[in-house]
Amino acid sequence: MRPGGSDFWRPVRPRFSNGFWLILCGLVILLFRGLLSKENQQPISRSDAKSLNAKRAGREGKFETKVYPTPPPPGIKICTKRAAKMNDLFSNSFKKFQDLKDQVQMNDLEAGGKESVNLNRFFDDVENVKKDMSDVEKLYKRLQESNEESKIVQNAKTMKELRSKMDSDVAQVLKRVKIIKGKLEALERSNAAQRKIPGCGPGSSADRTRTSVVSGLGKKLKDMMDDFQGLRARMNAEYKETVGRRYFTVTGEKANEDMIENLISSGESETFLQKAIQEQGRGQILDTISEIQERHDAVKEIEKNLIELHQIFLDMAALVEAQGQQLNDIESHVAHASSFVRRGTENLQEAREYQKSSRKCTCIAIILIIAAILLLLFPIWSQFLLHL
Numbered sequence: 001m002r003p004g005g006s007d008f009w010r011p012v013r014p015r016f017s018n019g020f021w022l023i024l025c026g027l028v029i030l031l032f033r034g035l036l037s038k039e040n041q042q043p044i045s046r047s048d049a050k051s052l053n054a055k056r057a058g059r060e061g062k063f064e065t066k067v068y069p070t071p072p073p074p075g076i077k078i079c080t081k082r083a084a085k086m087n088d089l090f091s092n093s094f095k096k097f098q099d100l101k102d103q104v105q106m107n108d109l110e111a112g113g114k115e116s117v118n119l120n121r122f123f124d125d126v127e128n129v130k131k132d133m134s135d136v137e138k139l140y141k142r143l144q145e146s147n148e149e150s151k152i153v154q155n156a157k158t159m160k161e162l163r164s165k166m167d168s169d170v171a172q173v174l175k176r177v178k179i180i181k182g183k184l185e186a187l188e189r190s191n192a193a194q195r196k197i198p199g200c201g202p203g204s205s206a207d208r209t210r211t212s213v214v215s216g217l218g219k220k221l222k223d224m225m226d227d228f229q230g231l232r233a234r235m236n237a238e239y240k241e242t243v244g245r246r247y248f249t250v251t252g253e254k255a256n257e258d259m260i261e262n263l264i265s266s267g268e269s270e271t272f273l274q275k276a277i278q279e280q281g282r283g284q285i286l287d288t289i290s291e292i293q294e295r296h297d298a299v300k301e302i303e304k305n306l307i308e309l310h311q312i313f314l315d316m317a318a319l320v321e322a323q324g325q326q327l328n329d330i331e332s333h334v335a336h337a338s339s340f341v342r343r344g345t346e347n348l349q350e351a352r353e354y355q356k357s358s359r360k361c362t363c364i365a366i367i368l369i370i371a372a373i374l375l376l377l378f379p380i381w382s383q384f385l386l387h388l
Helices: 018-040 046-067 074-088 092-110 120-150 156-194 205-251 257-265 274-280 282-386
Strands: none
Touching: 120 156, 120 205, 156 205, 156 282, 205 257, 205 282
């Protein structure tokens, strides 16, 4: 039958050759392979990317070492030694904060912050404050030793020298504590200014680090002021006890607190000691009274300076309380942010599953459409080939 006849468009039984099935199987395999490759493509985190870059850098370094095995020039060795010496000049206390600073910078990089956070100056200021606090602790120990020494002093001249030494130490303590307070307030103002910089706002890792460090220094200073208040209370109690013993030694009578205060503060000390003067002589009694007077003046002067320290203690307590509230607010914001991040991660995972399922359905639909088109076109194509 020639082409164009009535039998040309007669339905015939389709004959599927081996080539057709091979082509169809190849298309299906290619589509499924593309589907699987897309599904296996997962986003790489920043930490994984950094480790991958480090491995690549290591491989590159090894390659360069193999290709260029010659030793470095002498100038490079000298620079390396100088750099090592400069690294040794860092103080041990600064190294304690170095890891914390690096962790803050790493967190900012992982968070995608574009602003580089430089905390070197901040930690230098912190080290200066810690040095001043160390000096105050040394003065506190010296005051403790002087207080213990005053318990066994029985001479007015020795007590006067000891009083001068204690007054000097307390004056230095007051001066140092005022300087520390000013530095902490300056750090607090610096933290407030840093929060206005992009990438260093409230809740950022740099702001949390600054706030926690300043709060820790404030708490440490507050504890030191607590120690001085305890020393003040002990000195008052021991002073009264010592005066009572001296009075009992001279007069043979046990004096109460009011009598001891009157003995030191009033001008009628000899009236209380007339009996002892008649029995032991005036010179020994007057020396004892002078020693008691020196002890009283020493305690009163120290108490006066410690009252100023107590006012600084109250100011630092208010500052520490405000910083604690600020830290609590930051922690609450961080907790809320972490919950939002966790919820977003879960939603992202669900969206990824939906994307996988929709991609599978799309690929299956495409395969079915292609197969249907091939099935429809194959009889016509086979008839056309037979009549050629």
